[in-house]
Amino acid sequence: MRLSSFYLPTLKENPVEATIASHRFMLRAGMIRQEAAGIYAWLPLGLRVLRKIEKIVREEQERAGAVELLMPTIQPADLWSESGRFDAYGPEMLRIQDRGGRDMLYGPTNEEMITDIVRANVKSYKQLPKMLYHIQWKFRDEVRPRFGVMRGREFLMKDTYSFDASPEDARKSYLKMFAAYLRTFRRMGLETIPVKADPGPIGGDLTHEFVVLAENGESDIYLHRGLIGKDIPGSDFDFQGNLEPIFSDWTSLYAATDEMHDEAAWGEVPDEDKLSLRGIEVGHIFYFGTKYSEPMRARVQTAEGKEVPMEMGSYGIGVSRLLGALIEAHHDEDGPKWPASVAPFHIGLVNLKVADEETSKVCAELEASLEAAGIEVLYEDTTDRAGEKFARMDLCGLPFQIVVGPRGLKEGELELKIRKTGEKTSIPVDNAATHIIKLVQEELQLLAIA
RNA sequence: CGGGGCGUGGCGCAGCCUGGUAGCGCACCUGUUUUGGGUACAGGGGGUCGCGUGUUCGAAUCACGCCGCCCCGACCA
Numbered sequence A: 001m002r003l004s005s006f007y008l009p010t011l012k013e014n015p016v017e018a019t020i021a022s023h024r025f026m027l028r029a030g031m032i033r034q035e036a037a038g039i040y041a042w043l044p045l046g047l048r049v050l051r052k053i054e055k056i057v058r059e060e061q062e063r064a065g066a067v068e069l070l071m072p073t074i075q076p077a078d079l080w081s082e083s084g085r086f087d088a089y090g091p092e093m094l095r096i097q098d099r100g101g102r103d104m105l106y107g108p109t110n111e112e113m114i115t116d117i118v119r120a121n122v123k124s125y126k127q128l129p130k131m132l133y134h135i136q137w138k139f140r141d142e143v144r145p146r147f148g149v150m151r152g153r154e155f156l157m158k159d160t161y162s163f164d165a166s167p168e169d170a171r172k173s174y175l176k177m178f179a180a181y182l183r184t185f186r187r188m189g190l191e192t193i194p195v196k197a198d199p200g201p202i203g204g205d206l207t208h209e210f211v212v213l214a215e216n217g218e219s220d221i222y223l224h225r226g227l228i229g230k231d232i233p234g235s236d237f238d239f240q241g242n243l244e245p246i247f248s249d250w251t252s253l254y255a256a257t258d259e260m261h262d263e264a265a266w267g268e269v270p271d272e273d274k275l276s277l278r279g280i281e282v283g284h285i286f287y288f289g290t291k292y293s294e295p296m297r298a299r300v301q302t303a304e305g306k307e308v309p310m311e312m313g314s315y316g317i318g319v320s321r322l323l324g325a326l327i328e329a330h331h332d333e334d335g336p337k338w339p340a341s342v343a344p345f346h347i348g349l350v351n352l353k354v355a356d357e358e359t360s361k362v363c364a365e366l367e368a369s370l371e372a373a374g375i376e377v378l379y380e381d382t383t384d385r386a387g388e389k390f391a392r393m394d395l396c397g398l399p400f401q402i403v404v405g406p407r408g409l410k411e412g413e414l415e416l417k418i419r420k421t422g423e424k425t426s427i428p429v430d431n432a433a434t435h436i437i438k439l440v441q442e443e444l445q446l447l448a449i450a
Numbered sequence B: 001c002g003g004g005g006c007g008u009g010g011c012g013c014a015g016c017c018u019g020g021u022a023g024c025g026c027a028c029c030u031g032u033u034u035u036g037g038g039u040a041c042a043g044g045g046g047g048u049c050g051c052g053u054g055u056u057c058g059a060a061u062c063a064c065g066c067c068g069c070c071c072c073g074a075c076c077a
Helices: A021-028 A044-064 A077-083 A111-119 A167-187 A244-251 A263-267 A319-329 A357-372 A386-396 A406-410 A432-448
Strands: A032-036 A039-042 A074-076 A094-097 A103-106 A130-139 A154-164 A192-196 A207-213 A219-224 A255-257 A274-289 A299-301 A307-309 A311-318 A347-351 A377-380 A400-404 A413-418 A424-428
Touching: A021 A032, A021 A319, A039 A044, A044 A130, A044 A154, A044 A167, A044 A319, A074 A077, A077 A103, A077 A111, A111 A130, A111 A154, A111 A311, A130 A167, A154 A167, A154 A319, A167 A192, A167 A207, A167 A244, A167 A274, A167 A311, A192 A219, A192 A244, A192 A274, A207 A219, A207 A319, A274 A319, A311 A319, A347 A357, A347 A386, A357 A377, A357 A400, A357 A406, A357 A432, A377 A386, A400 A406, A400 A432, A406 A413, A413 A432, A424 A432
Parallel strands: A192 A255, A347 A377, A347 A400
Antiparallel strands: A032 A039, A074 A103, A094 A103, A130 A154, A154 A311, A192 A207, A207 A274, A219 A255, A219 A274, A274 A311, A299 A307, A400 A413, A413 A424
16 A cells, blocks of 8 residues: 555644543544544544454454354334333433434444344254354443543444353353453453453353553553463364363452452462553453343243243453554554554555655565565655654554665665564665565464464 | 533634734645755645624624533543
């Protein structure tokens, strides 16, 4: 992709309303544009990252055995009357009427609808278990949207819903999602910790929040040092096998947000293992049993011929919010530092002097051979000044930059800059493409957790 | 929802108190200059001053109403 044809409206100055790094950089790098409070247009650069995140989420959902479908953003109110939530849900639910005066709503979540979809056809325990998911925009009319996409009113979420014939089976579904989440976030280059969440009136221990560790996180979390950098399931992990070991491995050490903090249990953690950090919630999984299946009569017959409500769970990932979390976790004063797996492009190819024939020729050849190898290149082919190009490239946060200019070419060299470390090295033009392709592929491989 | 504040070109702001027909920096266009970390100089284009009503000879400026947006807190993916 040539920058001259791309749409990248960057800002040199900081927008005043953006107080945190991720919000600031997303606006400055031309990733999003605010259209109303908590509602954003996704500009090309931001959209590319969003799609990368979605892709990883999908791959890991499928791996765990979940099946994708897509439910609408607008829902009829009657479903919500069945569960009692049409009245129970507060003003954060956006209610609208169609031309016939029927009550509709812009979905803040989809438990009712998925329950309706499944109850229509699933009648026997033999048809279970099922895990269905979708990635869809939701709307919650938050009192106070803020921090850009971290707390918007419209946001993109992945929601999985599990249906089982017994609580024992429901636990298995829960553990599958638990394991899938460990892989999902790690593949994005995030250090994520599952922490006990508030089970609410349903009780039980089957609810966890997945929290990204980031200095400017919204909530305090307390955890045992041993949870940092812990192994996650590999790509050969058997989701049909026994998942209890991986679950207990990740949940036996102390980890809690301040709401769930237990001073007594915390006291038992050795002082040298105590970590008190900030975190951003990016995922939430819970088992809620028959909360919806009971009132909505979503039932199956058991082997004994008994009719029972299905055991359900729901598992969310804040897809759009993850962009914010990623930047909070990976940035410096110049911009984001995207992990290769979610970067909008792998490489920024900077042509320092477009007017110079040799420079442009080398760039065009590099662009072609990198793209032929499946590497995503943003070719900086504008006539802007060098300083501007460099600053803009850093602001985009692409993991690698290749700088080509007449000065280096005279020596037969070009410069490679690693965004993460700031490290710059000269490499010979001759085998540059091969070298860079290898570098990018290695980086991607590392994050793929094969 | 409590508390604070702001709406003036794409972005950041001044002007408002003390009404007289809009200005600065960045960005943009033209020229010169510069040429490896947002260059310098000169010229130029672009604004229903959030919306409405009122006061006045005259309103960005004063009054009233409405709308939008931001920040702190409580709440939430």
